[in-house]
Amino acid sequence: MIVVENVTKTYGKTIALRNVSFKFDDEHVIAIMGENGAGKTTLLKICTGILPFNRGTILVDGFSIVKDSIKAREKIGYLPEMPDMYERLTGREFLFYIASLRKIDNAEQKINELTKMIGIYDFLDYEIGSYSKGMKQKISMTSAILHNPKNLLLDEPVYGLDPLTSRAIQNFIKKKKGTTVIATHSTQLVEKIADLVYIVMRGRVVNFNKVETLVSKYGSIEEAYFHIKDEINV
Amino acid sequence: MFETTKIIILENSRNLFKKMKETPVLYFMFISMIFFSILIFSFATYFLINIETSLDVSLEDIFFAIFFVFMLKTVADFHNNFVKSSPLSYTLSTQKNQKRTVFEIFLAVLSIQLIIWFMFSLMYLLSLSFFGVNVIFPLEYIIFTLGVVAAVLIGFSTCINFFNSKKYRLLPTFILLGFFFEIRHPLYIIFTMPLAFLHTVWSINNSISSYLYINRKERTKEKGQVKKRSIIKAIFFRETVVLWRDKLLFSFIFTSVTTGLFSGYLFLYGDELLIPKNFQAAIGGILPSMFIFLSIYIVVMYTAVFPSLNLFLNEEKTMWLVRHLPVRNDILVFGKTSALSLCFLTAIPVVPYLIIFVGIENIFFLLWFLCFSYIAGVIISIPLGIKYVGKKSDIILLYSVAMILFVILGAMAFLRGIINSFFDYPIIIYVLILLLEIVIFYVSLKLSSKILDLHY
Numbered sequence: 001m002i003v004v005e006n007v008t009k010t011y012g013k014t015i016a017l018r019n020v021s022f023k024f025d026d027e028h029v030i031a032i033m034g035e036n037g038a039g040k041t042t043l044l045k046i047c048t049g050i051l052p053f054n055r056g057t058i059l060v061d062g063f064s065i066v067k068d069s070i071k072a073r074e075k076i077g078y079l080p081e082m083p084d085m086y087e088r089l090t091g092r093e094f095l096f097y098i099a100s101l102r103k104i105d106n107a108e109q110k111i112n113e114l115t116k117m118i119g120i121y122d123f124l125d126y127e128i129g130s131y132s133k134g135m136k137q138k139i140s141m142t143s144a145i146l147h148n149p150k151n152l153l154l155d156e157p158v159y160g161l162d163p164l165t166s167r168a169i170q171n172f173i174k175k176k177k178g179t180t181v182i183a184t185h186s187t188q189l190v191e192k193i194a195d196l197v198y199i200v201m202r203g204r205v206v207n208f209n210k211v212e213t214l215v216s217k218y219g220s221i222e223e224a225y226f227h228i229k230d231e232i233n234v
Numbered sequence: 235m236f237e238t239t240k241i242i243i244l245e246n247s248r249n250l251f252k253k254m255k256e257t258p259v260l261y262f263m264f265i266s267m268i269f270f271s272i273l274i275f276s277f278a279t280y281f282l283i284n285i286e287t288s289l290d291v292s293l294e295d296i297f298f299a300i301f302f303v304f305m306l307k308t309v310a311d312f313h314n315n316f317v318k319s320s321p322l323s324y325t326l327s328t329q330k331n332q333k334r335t336v337f338e339i340f341l342a343v344l345s346i347q348l349i350i351w352f353m354f355s356l357m358y359l360l361s362l363s364f365f366g367v368n369v370i371f372p373l374e375y376i377i378f379t380l381g382v383v384a385a386v387l388i389g390f391s392t393c394i395n396f397f398n399s400k401k402y403r404l405l406p407t408f409i410l411l412g413f414f415f416e417i418r419h420p421l422y423i424i425f426t427m428p429l430a431f432l433h434t435v436w437s438i439n440n441s442i443s444s445y446l447y448i449n450r451k452e453r454t455k456e457k458g459q460v461k462k463r464s465i466i467k468a469i470f471f472r473e474t475v476v477l478w479r480d481k482l483l484f485s486f487i488f489t490s491v492t493t494g495l496f497s498g499y500l501f502l503y504g505d506e507l508l509i510p511k512n513f514q515a516a517i518g519g520i521l522p523s524m525f526i527f528l529s530i531y532i533v534v535m536y537t538a539v540f541p542s543l544n545l546f547l548n549e550e551k552t553m554w555l556v557r558h559l560p561v562r563n564d565i566l567v568f569g570k571t572s573a574l575s576l577c578f579l580t581a582i583p584v585v586p587y588l589i590i591f592v593g594i595e596n597i598f599f600l601l602w603f604l605c606f607s608y609i610a611g612v613i614i615s616i617p618l619g620i621k622y623v624g625k626k627s628d629i630i631l632l633y634s635v636a637m638i639l640f641v642i643l644g645a646m647a648f649l650r651g652i653i654n655s656f657f658d659y660p661i662i663i664y665v666l667i668l669l670l671e672i673v674i675f676y677v678s679l680k681l682s683s684k685i686l687d688l689h690y
Binding site (some may be wrong): 029048049063069070071073074076078080084085086088089090092093095096097098099100101102103104107108125127129130132215 | 463471
C-alpha cells in the first residue's frame with residue numbers, strides 16, 4: 001500500500017503537485033490519468049524516491065520514502081516512461097545487475113521465465129544500445145517485476161509494445177497481487193485493467209472514482225475524461 | 235532562409251547562458267582563466283619581441299597552430315551539430331533540400347568559429363597594445379582570418395568523410411593537409427582554398443550517407459560473465475565492463491606508455507630543445523624535474539580524473555535506476571570508486587618507461603608520487619562529479635579540476651625539497667603523508683555520498 005499525504009512538489013517556480021493526497025491500496029489496480037504536464041510522472045517518481053518533494057509524507061507499506069528509503073524502495077517496482085539504461089551492457093547483464101542490487105534469489109531462473117513471458121529472451125545477449133524502443137521497454141518491464149514487488153508503479157506500461165506483449169503485460173497486471181498504479185493516457189487500457197481511476201489536472205486531483213461507475217455514467221472512460229475536464233474548465 | 239543556421243546558433247548560445255546561470259563559479263573561473271591565458275600569451279609575445287633568443291617562433295608557426303586548433307574545433311562542432319545530432323532527423327525529414335540543410339549547418343559552424351576568432355584575436359591585440367607592442371599588421375590579420383576559414387573548410391570535409399563507410403573520400407583532404415605541412419607557408423593555404431572549397435561542396439553532396447552510416451542500428455552481440463554478485467562487486471563489474479567495451483583501458487595504457495617515453499626523453503634533452511641558450515644557465519635546472527612532474531600529472535588527469543568525474547556525470551539519464559533501487563548511497567559511491575582500481579593499474583606503466591631515462595634510483599619516489607597524485611585526483615573528482623551529476627563530461631569542470639590538481643601537486647613537489655632536506659629518513663614522512671591521504675580519501679567518499687543525499 002502506498003499512502004501519499006498532502007504532497008507538494010515544485011520545479012523552480014512551477015508547481016507540479018499542489019498538496020495532493022492519494023491512497024493506493026492492495027486490492028485494486030489504480031490508474032492515474034491527466035493531460036501532459038498534469039503531474040502523473042512526477043507523482044510516480046516521488047513515490048519511488050527518484051525525485052525529492054517539498055512538503056508532505058509518502059509511506060510505502062508503512063515505511064517513509066524519505067526516512068526509510070531503502071526499506072521502502074525494496075518494496076517497489078518501477079517502470080519509467082522513457083527507460084534509459086546502461087547501453088553498453090547486454091540485456092542479460094543488465095538484469096543480473098538489477099538482481100544483484102536487489103539481492104534476488106534464483107535470479108537466472110526468474111530472468112529466463114519473465115523474459116520468455118515478455119518476449120525478449122532471444123535478444124538477451126545483445127547490447128541494450130542496439131535495442132529498439134519496444135525492446136528497451138520489455139527489458140525495463142522485466143527489471144521492474146524481477147523481485148516480484150508488492151507495489152508496482154508503471155508509467156505508460158504498454159507504450160511501444162507489440163500487441164502480444166501488451167496483452168501479456170495486461171494479464172500479468174490483472175493477476176498480480178498487491179498495489180499496482182498505472183500512469184497512462186490510454187483510456188482503453190484503463191477500461192481493460194484498472195479498477196479505480198484518479199484524474200489529475202494541473203497538479204491537483206480533480207476526480208477519483210471506480211472505473212465501472214464512470215463507464216456506466218458516461219459510456220466510456222474517454223467520454224468521462226472529457227466531461228470531467230469540461231466541468232473543471234467551466 | 236537559413237532556419238537551421240539560426241537554430242544552431244540560438245541553441246548554442248542558450249546552452250552557454252544556461253550553463254553560466256547553473257554553475258556561475260565554474261564559468262567565472264573559466265572566463266578568468268581565458269583572460270589570464272591571453273595576458274600570458276601577450277606577455278610572452280612582448281618578451282620574445284624585446285629580447286634576443288635562439289627560440290625561433292615564426293609567423294608560420296603561429297598560423298599553423300591557429301589553423302590546427304580551429305580545424306579540430308570545427309570537427310568537434312560539426313560532429314555535435316550534424317553527425318550525432320538527434321533533432322536533425324526532424325529537419326532532414328521535411329521537404330527542404332537535405333544538402334541545403336547541411337550547407338546551413340556549415341554556415342553555423344563557420345559563424346561560430348569566426349565569432350570566436352574575432353573575439354579572441356581582438357582581446358589579444360588589445361592586451362598587446364597594453365604592453366606597448368605595435369599591432370598594426372592588417373595584411374597578416376587578413377591572412378590569419380583566411381586561415382581560420384580554410385581550417386573550417388578542411389575540418390568540415392574531414393568530419394563528413396571520416397564518418398562514412400567510404401573512408402577513401404578523405405584522401406583529397408589528407409593530400410591537401412600533407413602539402414600544407416610540407417610547404418609550411420600560409421599563402422599556400424590561402425591559394426589552395428578554392429580546392430578545399432570544392433572538396434567541401436563535394437562532401438556536402440555526400441553528407442547524408444555519412445549521417446545514415448553513423449546513425450545506423452546494428453545489433454551487437456556480447457557474451458559477458460553473467461551471475462549474481464554482491465552489490466559492490468555488481469557495481470564494480472558494470473563500471474569495468476563499460477570501460478572495457480569502450481576500449482578506454484587500452485587508451486589509458488597507451489597514454490601512460492607514450493607519456494612516460496616522451497617526458498623521459500624531454501627530461502634528458504628538453505634543455506637543448508626548448509630553452510634558449512642564454513636562459514639555460516639561469517632556469518634550465520628546473521626544467522627536467524618539471525617534465526617528470528608534468529608526466530605524472532598528465533597520466534593522472536587521463537586515468538584518474540577523467541574516469542572519476544564520469545562515474546557520476548555519465549549517470550544523467552540513468553539516475554532513475556540508481557535512485558529507485560534499494561542501495562545505500564555510500565555503497566553506491568564505494569562500488570563505483572572501486573572500479574578506479576583497474577584504472578590505477580593502467581597508470582603504472584608510466585613509471586617503468588620514465589625510469590629508462592631518469593634511472594632506477596628514483597623508482598620509489600616516482601611510485602609514491604604516482605600513488606599520491608592518483609588518490610588526490612580521485613579525492614577532488616568524485617565529490618565534484620556528484621555535485622554536477624548529469625552534466626556529461628563538462629569540459630569546464632574538467633578544466634577546473636585540472637587547475638586544482640595542478641596546485642596540489644605543485645605544492646607537494648615543492649614540499650618534497652623541504653622533506654628531503656629536513657628529515658634523515660624521508661621515506662617515513664612519505665608513508666605518513668600517503669596514510670593521511672588515504673584517510674582524506676575515505677572522508678571524501680563519505681562526503682560524496684552525503685552530497686548524493688543532498689540532491690534528494
